[in-house]
Amino acid sequence: MKRLSPRALVEIYLLLILLAAAALAALPYSVLAMALLVVRLLAIWRQLPPRLNVAFTAAAVFLLPLVVEPVLGYLTYTAELPARAVSILAAASALPVLYLLDCQLVQNASGTAEFAVGRPPGRYLTTTSKALFASALTMLVVSLLLGNLTLLSSAAIFILYLLSILAWALFAIPSPPVDVSTRMKRVIAGTTADITLPLSRKRETRLHNLVIPADPWVEATPQHFSLNGGEIELKLTITPPLAGPSQPQIQLAALDPRGLLGVNQMLAPVSLEVIPRAKYAEWLALRYLEETGNKESFASAASRARLRRRGGVEYLESRSYYPGDPLKNIDWKHTLKLNKLIVKEFAETGAKTAILAANLAASDAEEADKIAFHLITTALTLAQEAIPTTLAAYNHEQVILTTIALDPREILKQTLSLVKEITCGDFTRCLAPPDLSRLKRDINQLRRTTSESAQGLLSLLDFERQALEKAAKDHPASLALEKVAGQTPPPATIILISPLNHDAEAILVTTEKLSRRFTTIPIETK
Structure with a gap:
């Protein structure tokens, strides 16, 4: 036969004594005993949370002696015990309940979320201990006011129990633990x-x-x-x-x-x-340059050969004449029509060129480190792939550097010096960058509508578009990108390294203009 645990024996003891008190005690103690019995049965049947179990059991420590005292009252006549002894015996009837309370406190502590986050280092009383001490002191004061010896004895026993386990905890738990x-x-x-x-x-x-x-x-x-x-x-x-x-x-x-x-x-x-990311990227770049400094790879030679050959066999577009363009590429039909020299642009099949554009204005040191890291690692990747690269660097005040398409190893060397030009400032934006494609789509749709309200909205959106284009016209980002785009034969890819702070509008307007000839790939630096 399986033996019952001490906790189960205490539960049975509590139920039996409450049942006896409900049957034998006079009103109103029988009603109080019945209420405690119902609460105890509910706690056993429904498996209440440990915190509620602690509250109900602590209440039983104080109320159980009150319902037991009338039942023990006959001892004053049969055993000739004084009333004070009966009160002490009634209070002692709650001692087994303290064991049940102790078990429930252990169960409650294992799953509690009551940790003092944000407190300074050191010891502190938890909310559970404060609540138990407050209830014990309240019962102690009430017993003194009512002159109830049974309630006074119960409160004294409860306080002694709390003080003893608290003293043990102070001794057992060091600080720091x-x-x-x-x-x-x-x-x-x-x-x-x-x-x-x-x-x-x-x-x-x-x-x-x-x-x-x-x-x-x-x-x-x-x-x-x-x-x-x-x-x-x-x-x-x-x-x-x-x-x-x-x-x-x-x-x-x-x-x-x-x-x-x-x-x-x-x-x-x-x-x-x-x-810092930039320091690590610089180490990688210097190591690459050191390993490839005295050797000319086939890819590097092919890269320079592609730089010398600006022509191709695949027609790309017509553009204005630049000094040095072959006369055989002049588009005479469009030259006569537009009254200026127009040449046909041909792209070499499979040719690749990259435009590395970098915004050297950052909001803080963290952002500056990210810009430097992405600038160096991107240039390093282009050098490893032997992709001819054009460099464009700017800040919020001026264009810092633009180059023609060079050997990517030379571009990598320039980026190592260029990262020293990164400056920090306050570039906090209050509004998100505009959606230029959506703005143009809305304008085109409103132009098909003749209503007065639509025309008013059209004028407002058109004013916004003109303001964006005007702001972008003389911005260093626009000037740098337009300059290197004019020197780079398409097709090419614009690799944009920018947190889009002061240059957001200029970048949107300029890359949209260049979208027919170039593909833009932004690199997140936030």
Whole structure:
């Protein structure tokens, strides 16, 4: 036969004593006993949350002696016990219920979410312990006001129980409660790294722990765990920004087994050496240039050959004459019609050219690091693929550099110097960049409508379009792109490296104009 657990025996004891009190006690104590019996049966049947079970059981500690006292009243006549002894016996009838309360506190603490996030390091009383002490002190005051010895004895027993387990928790849980060793880690800014740390407790006491990183770029797994001997491995996933702290902090909140006492501890388990993206990209570029400096690869020779051959066999478009264009490519029909020299543009089958456009104005050091990283790595990729490249660099004030199509290795060398020209300023935007294609589509649709309201809206949208084109006309981004586009034979790809801060409108207008000849690929730098 399976033996009953102590908790089950206490449950049976409580149900039997409440049933006896409901049957034998006089009003209103029989009604109170019946109410407690119903609540207890409901808690057993419905499996109430641990927090509610703690509240109901704590109430039973105070109310059970009140319903038992009338039943024990006959002892004053049969055993000739004084009324004071009967009150003490009635209060003692709740002692087994304290064991049930203790079990429920342990169960409640294991799944509680009541951790003091944001508190300074050190010990503190939890909400559960404050509520229990407040209820005990309230009953103590009420018993003194009513002169009820039974209620006074129950409150005294309850307070002694709370003080004893709280004193044990103060002794058993050190401050700080957990040991962790500091580790060194080198990581590139913006990349993700995983670090595993062993956590161990200082004393042989079960602790319920919650780990909360202080920085949003740090994640901890697991966040909620219990330490009951041995160690646990804490996995940190970090993606540090350039300006992040070298020792990210992690807040650890620990609860004692009953959830009455909490301890906060700040951990700094990792010492980071954050390497800027630009520094890493510069190292890669210098290593590539060093390895290929004294060797001319077939791809490099082919690249220069393509630069010398501007002609081709595939007709692309007609354009204005530039000095140096072959006379055989003059389009005489369009020249006579337009009264200016027009030449036919031919593209070499399979030819590839890239325009590397870079905005060298950043909002902060983090954004500047991203721009430098993308500029160098893009130039490095073009050099490795031997793609002829034209470079256009600008900031919010002027065009900094434009080149003709050069060997991509030379472009890579220029980008290493160009990243030093990146400047920081306040380029906060209040509005999102306009949708130029949607604006033009709306204008074309409104032109087909003759209503007065549509014409009013058309004039408003047309004014917006003209304002965008006017703002873009003399912007350094437009000037740089138009200049290199005129020197680069299509088809070509514009690789745009920009956070789209001061140059958003200019880039949209200019790339839309060049869309028939060039394909634009933006690189996100936010």
